[in-house]
Amino acid sequence: MFQKIKPKKISDEVYEQIKSIILSGKLKPGERLPPERDLAVEMGVSRTSLREAIQKLEAQGFLYQVQGGGTFVKTITNGILDSAIEEFVKRDEAIFDLMEIRKILETWGAHTAAIRATAEEIDTMSRYLDEMREAKEKGQIGHISDANFHFAISYGTHNVMLIHLMKNLFYWIEKVSYEVRSRMYTNPESHEALFRQHTDIFNAISARDPERAYDAMLVHMHYIVGELKRIYKKK
Amino acid sequence: MFQKIKPKKISDEVYEQIKSIILSGKLKPGERLPPERDLAVEMGVSRTSLREAIQKLEAQGFLYQVQGGGTFVKTITNGILDSAIEEFVKRDEAIFDLMEIRKILETWGAHTAAIRATAEEIDTMSRYLDEMREAKEKGQIGHISDANFHFAISYGTHNVMLIHLMKNLFYWIEKVSYEVRSRMYTNPESHEALFRQHTDIFNAISARDPERAYDAMLVHMHYIVGELKRIYKKK
C-alpha cells in the first residue's frame, strides 16, 4: 500500500542514480565513468560520498576500479559463460561453441540494428569502419576498431541484455583465441576480405535493409569460423 | 599454477577482516560495532577506509548503520542487495529483453536439434511432452516438464555454451514472470494452445525438419511474448 520513503543519505541517491543509468543502458559495459573528481562536481556532491556509492556498486558487481586507470562498467552477465567455459578440458575447444553463439546473436543483431538503430548509432559504426580502413592502409591490425564496430551494431539493437552478453562473449573469444585471431590479420588477402565483409554489413544496416544485413553478417561469421578451423587444423 | 595475489587495497583488507569476524560468530547478529572513530584507530586505518569497507558490507547485507545510533550486525541476511544481474531482471522492461534473447536462441536451438540430436535425446523430448499431456489432462500446471522439454532441445544442439545460457535465461525468466506464467496455465484455452505448439515443435524435430522446427518454435515464442504483453499492459 504505502511506498517506502526514499533514501535520505546522499551516497544512496548517488548510488541509485548511477545504477539506473547502467541498467537503462545509457552506460554500456566496458565504458569508463568520468574521473571521480569531475563526476563529484557534476553531481554536486563530495568525492567522499561519490566513492561510498561506488563501493556499493562495486560490491554488487556493477563497476570495477583500477588505480590510475579509471572506473569501468562491468558486464552484468558475468559468471554465466565463466561456468560454461570450465566444462571444457582444453579451453580453446570452447572457441567453436562460442563462435556458434556469436553467429546467432550477431546475425540477429545486424538484422535488428538495421531496423532500430538511430542515425547517431549508424554514424558511430561508420566511424569505426573508417578506423579499420585507415589501419588496413597503414598495415596495422585494427582489431580494436573491429571489436568496436561489432559493439556499435549491438548498441543499435537497443537490447541492453544483448549488449552485455556480446561484450562478455567477445571477452572470452579474445581470451581463448588471441594468437589465432591475430594471425588472420597478418594475411593481407584475409585482411582485405574482412574489410569488405564489414563494409557490406555497414552498407546494409545504413540502407535499413535487415535481410541483407543478416546475410552479410552471416557471411562474415562463416568466414571467420572457416579461418579458425583452417588455422587450428595446422596446429 | 600460481595463485592471484589478494587484495592490496586497505579498505579491502578491512572488509575481509570484519566479514570473517562476523562469519566466525565472534560478532553476533544485533551486536553493535565500536564507533567508527575508535575502530579506525584500533585497526590502524583512516576513518575513510573503514567507512568504505562498511559500505561494502552494508551492500552485501552484513551490516546496517543508523546515524547517531551506531553500526550493527544484521540479524537476517535477506536484506541483502541483489547482484547486478538480478537488479537488471527485476525491472518490468527486462522481461522483453530476456524474451527477445530467448527467441533467438531457442529458434536456432530447435533448428539445430532437428539436425544434431541423437535418437535418445529426441526420446527424452517425447517423454517430457508426454508429461505435459498428462499434467494438462489432470488439470495440473506442468511447468517443470515444460522447462525440461526446452532444456532437452538445447541439449540436442550439443553446444555446451547454449545449454548454460538457456539454463540461466530460464532461471531469470522464471524468477521475474512467475505469476504471469501461472496465469497462462490457468486459462484452459491458453494451456491447450501451448501444448499444441510444443507438439508441433517436437514433431518437426523428430521428423528432422529444421525449417519447420524453427518456425514452430518461433510461433511458440511469439505466442508467449504476446501473452506477456497482454498481461503487463493490464498492470
Add this chain to the structure above:
DNA sequence: AAAGTATTTTGGTATTACCAAAAAACCTTG
C-alpha cells in the same frame, strides 16, 4: 619509428572539520 623516460591523470588513503540524528545525561516540576 621504436624504445625509454618524464609528466599528467586518476584512483586510494589520511586528516580535519562540521552537520544531523540518536542516545545519554541533566534538569525541571509535580
Add this chain to the structure above:
DNA sequence: CAAGGTTTTTTGGTAATACCAAAATACTTT
C-alpha cells in the same frame, strides 16, 4: 522521588584538502 522535558554528548554522514601510488599519456632520445 518520579515523570517528563531539555541540554549535552555520542555517533554516523558529508565536505574539503592534501598527498601517495599506479596507470596512462606525452615527450625525448636513439
